[in-house]
Amino acid sequence: xxxxxxxxxxxxxxxxxxxxxxxxxxxxxxxxxxxxxxxxxxxxxxxxxxxxxxxxxxxxxxxxxxxxxxxxxxxxxxxxxxxxxxxxxxxxxxxxxxxxxxxxxxxxxxxxxxxxxxxxxxxxxxxxxxxxxxxxxxxxxxxxxxxxxxxxxxxxxxx
Ligand code: MG
Numbered sequence: 119x120x121x122x123x124x125x126x127x128x129x130x131x132x133x134x135x136x137x138x139x140x141x142x143x144x145x146x147x148x149x150x151x152x153x154x155x156x157x158x159x160x161x162x163x164x165x166x167x168x169x170x171x172x173x174x175x176x177x178x179x180x181x182x183x184x185x186x187x188x189x190x191x192x193x194x195x196x197x198x199x200x201x202x203x204x205x206x207x208x209x210x211x212x213x214x215x216x217x218x219x220x221x222x223x224x225x226x227x228x229x230x231x232x233x234x235x236x237x238x239x240x241x242x243x244x245x246x247x248x249x250x251x252x253x254x255x256x257x258x259x260x261x262x263x264x265x266x267x268x269x270x271x272x273x274x275x276x277x
Pocket of ligand 1: 127128129152156157158161
């Protein structure tokens with residue numbers, strides 16, 4: 119039976135941090151703030167996968183109070199989510215995601231993001247969708263105070 123999950127994440131843009139999305143370091147004047155590498159895209163995908171399993175969100179498994187995850191590359195969270203799918207004898211069907219960022223331009227980095235997400239999940243790049251949009255200069259994303267990401271995942275489970 120195919121199960122679907124949804125994920126959403128947002129991190130604040132601050133000076134003095136690297137901007138990492140989909141495992142790719144993107145040259146920019148600001149980066150995303152957070153306990154781990156603050157990769158909002160990977161976090162949203164992780165929550166979508168956990169949601170498809172009916173599990174609680176990423177913060178439940180990787181609390182931001184745990185020093186083990188300080189500065190952690192977010193691919194470890196995706197690897198853990200994929201492991202949970204495998205533990206349930208499931209298969210990831212596909213993942214689709216949208217990044218919402220006013221700046222910088224995301225499109226040139228999407229192919230590499232797909233590669234890294236697919237590698238972390240142990241699936242083909244063809245199963246991963248990544249898109250990006252601006253917020254038409256409106257709201258916190260439009261003011262470049264943060265970057266958001268949303269994702270859906272479908273997982274084929276034996277029950
Ligand atoms: Mg997050």
